[in-house]
Amino acid sequence: MNDLVDLAVRVLRDETGVEADGAMTRQRIEAEWLQHRARGRAIRKMIIAAAVTLVVGGGALAATTLVPHARPTSSNLLPARTPRPEVRPARTAVAPSETVTSAAFTEAASSPIPTHPSTPPSGNLGRSADAATSAYAAAHHAHFLDRDWSRALALWTRYLRLAPRGQLAPEAHFNRAICLFRLDRRKEATAELQPFAIGLWGSYRQREARQLLDTLAGTVR
C-alpha cells in the first residue's frame, strides 16, 4: 500500500511538473506591480507634503502667535510678513511632481484643474477651472445626450488638454476611447483602452476596457 502512495505521488509530480505558459498570470502580476509603484509614489508625495505643511504651518503659527506680543524690531518683523493666508498662492504654482505642500496635493487630487508648471497664477486659475468644467459638461452632453461622436471626441480632447491630470481625466480618456470606437478609428481606440486594460488606472474601467479590446482584437485594421 505504501508503494501505491509512492506511485500516486510520482504520477502527481509528473502531471503537475510540466512547464506552463502563465502569460495571463504574468500580465496581471505586472499590472499590480505598476499599481503598487504608483501607490508608493502617491504615498511618498503625501508624506512630503504633510511634512512641509507642518514645517511651513508651524512657522506661520509661531509668527502669528508670537510676533504681536514681541517688540516691532527689524528682526522679528521678517516672519510676520509671511502669515498663513499668504502661503496659498505660492503653493498653487508648484507642479504635482515637485509638490511640497499638502494643499497643492489635495488640489491636484480633488479638482479637475491641472497644477502644472505652466498653469497661470491664481487669478487665472478660476477661469481655467471654469473652462475645464464647462468643456467636460459640453463633452458629456455631446456624448451621452446628443450622441454626436465626433463633436464629443473633440470636446473630450479639449477637456483633457485643459485638465490632463484632473480628477475626471480617466473618465474622459475612457469616453474618448468610446468615441474613437464609434467613429471606427479602432487603432486609436485600442491605444486609448490599453492603459485601462493593463491596470494603469487601477481597476477603474479595467473589465470594460478588456471586453472592448477583445471585441476590437479581431477587427483592427
Next chain:
Amino acid sequence: MPIAVVKPLEAPSPATRAVDGPLLASARGGNTAALGRIYELTQHRLRCFARRLVGEEAAAEDLLQDVFARLPRLLGRYRGDAPFEIFLLGVVSRRAWRHLRTAIRRRVLHARFALVDSPPPSTPEWETGRHELAAMLVRALDTLPRRQRLAFVLREVEGFSASEAASIAGVPEATIRTQVFHARRKLQIELGRLGVS
C-alpha cells in the same frame, strides 16, 4: 488502462542560486525589469508547488498571482537567511489556504456530479489511468489536516529535505517528520477507501 511510471523522483531545481543579491537590490529599488527577472527565475518551481499543494490549475494560478503581486513588499521582509526561493515557497504555503478551501469546495462539487455519471473505479491498474490516480491522491490529500498536507507535499512530492521543509513550513524538523508519517498513514487508508488497491 495500466499505469506506467517511468520517471524517477527529480531533484529540486537550482533556480534559487540565480536570484542573487544585486538582482534583489535592484528589485527592492522598484525596478520592474528586476521583478520580472525574479518572476522568470522562480515561477516554474512556485507554480509546480502551488499546483501540488492546492491540487488545481486555476487555484494555483490565483495563488501565484496573489504571491507575486506582493513581491515588491515581500522583498522588504526577506532577511537573506535562506535562499530567496525557499522564502517565496514559505509565502506560497502560508497564502495557500484560502485558495485551497475554494479548490476543495469545487472538487467536492465536481466529485458529487461525477458520481452520478460513473461509479468510482475499483483498481487503478485496470480501471484508471495516471490522471485518475493523481486526481485520487489530490482527493485523499483533501482529507488531511492542512499542516499534514503541507508537510507531505513538501517532503514527499516536492522532495525537500526535512530541514528545508521545516524552514518553509516554519515548524521544527521533528514536527515535519511526524506530520509526514501520519499523513502517509491516512493517505493509505483514504486511497483504499476511494477504491485504489
